[in-house]
Amino acid sequence: MGKRKENSTNMQNEKSIIEGCDLTYAVCMIGGRWKLLILCRLENGKLRFSALRDSINGITERMLTLQLRELEKEGLVKRTVYAEVPPRVDYELTDIAKELVPIWSQLSKWGAKHKKVTSQLMSV
Amino acid sequence: MGKRKENSTNMQNEKSIIEGCDLTYAVCMIGGRWKLLILCRLENGKLRFSALRDSINGITERMLTLQLRELEKEGLVKRTVYAEVPPRVDYELTDIAKELVPIWSQLSKWGAKHKKVTSQLMSV
DNA sequence: TATGGTACGCACAAATTTGTAAGTAATGGG
DNA sequence: CCCATTACTTACAAATTTGTGCGTACCATA
Known part of the structure; x- marks a missing residue:
């Protein structure tokens, strides 16, 4: 929760998953x-x-x-x-x-x- | 998700919070x-x-x-x-x-x- | 005998989250 | 002038989660 690295595999992954999945999006928001x-x-x-x-x-x-x-x-x-x-x-x-x-x-x-x-x- | 340390502050914290809070418990289960x-x-x-x-x-x-x-x-x-x-x-x-x-x-x-x-x- | 498929396990590295222990600013009260 | 209050910051350390690449057992089939 210091800032995340924009280009880490993790971050890229998260972004592309969110694109297609509303549940993942929600989980990221309130997780x-x-x-x-x-x-x-x-x-x-x-x-x-x-x-x-x-x-x-x-x-x-x-x-x-x-x-x-x-x-x-x-x-x-x-x-x-x-x-x-x-x-x-x-x-x-x-x-x-x-x-x-x-x-x-x-x-x-x-x-x-x-x-x-x-x-x-x-x-x- | 290798195993967590049983006695870390983090772990102890989590346990005691769960005791009193059903929502935290649930979040831990499906988070x-x-x-x-x-x-x-x-x-x-x-x-x-x-x-x-x-x-x-x-x-x-x-x-x-x-x-x-x-x-x-x-x-x-x-x-x-x-x-x-x-x-x-x-x-x-x-x-x-x-x-x-x-x-x-x-x-x-x-x-x-x-x-x-x-x-x-x-x-x- | 070599290969392929399935559901993993392992070691190591990187990223991320969480905790700890300090400050800080501004102002009212003593 | 000194202290208390409130909502934070900052630097650093520890814990936890995630990713990568490789290896394993088994037997059927080619």
Whole structure:
């Protein structure tokens, strides 16, 4: 999440796969350890940076910043800066991101339903 | 996807986050570049290794193997080996994985709908 | 005997993601 | 003047994921 190399095999691959596959595109947008987590925290409205940080267990400020930057570039969150000191910034979902609400909520339900079963399998 | 270090900060983090968060759990199960792709190829029934490989643009045999192994451990795909030569192996969704069908299909629709718009933003 | 097909495994290298531990700016309060 | 607050940056290190190229077993067929 430092910048990626434009011409790595990996990057080229990703681009050409995205061309033909909408699912891959979507996965690239919301994939990764934190993005969905962040988005779902914003489900009920604006939150400021510190509130997000505190509500997401285990995330560091660095990671939160990086992910928010990406989500912003991708058009999934809107960032608002207030000209105050100390600084105040808040984040909210865009309409595009709001369309994803049912998806993460189903995913979360699915997770809840199967967590026990499969985590036993995993520890084998 | 060589094995992960059991005691890395990263691993410990992931584990403790999963404990409290079903969404994170789900993301860990199906996250990554290929897993959803593989699952959705199996949506209409069994496929053998080579068929999967050929239907997923850009995946290498190594990656396909690794991902299938994980999906199997997680209980999302079932692997069947036939005692034949040359070898024949096929893969199919488990019931748990079948519950995810609506999720990736919605995600794919979402991707299709927004691909153009946001990929312009990304190239800026 | 040489070759071909299938589903992998392995070693190594490169790319990418994540974590850690520091700063920074601006301003209000003591 | 010193300190606290907030939302970040930056440099560096470690972990994880992905790609590349080659090798393997098996038996049927040519």
